[in-house]
Amino acid sequence: MIDSDIDEFIGSLRYERSMAENTCAAYARDLRFFSQYLKKRGISAAGDVKREDIAGFLGEQRSEGRKSTTRARRATAIKVFCSLIRSSVPRSAVTSLASAT
DSSP: OHHHHHHHHHHHHHHTSOOOHHHHHHHHHHHHHHHHHHHHTTOOSGGGOOHHHHHHHHHHHHHTTOOHHHHHHHHHHHHHHHHHTTTTSOHHHHHTHHHHO
16 A cells, blocks of 8 residues: 555656656655565554654664665655655654654
């Protein structure tokens, strides 16, 4: 279910916001990593994402040695994604991204 939301999101970036293909590809890749993280924790719907899930993902990225620029880009992708499906994701999860990176 999250994967189909990601596909729709990437499509909207391409066609409605006219974002560059490289940006769309990077966001898609980053969101797939996030989706895999969520699936390992039994979360399959965007509406089930909590602040702790986002913070946990970004913390795991840090502990795996990901560069701060990579973590920031992934946080941005998640923030933009969640803002577009805001009705499914608690606002507190979206607004907490700045402190999680």
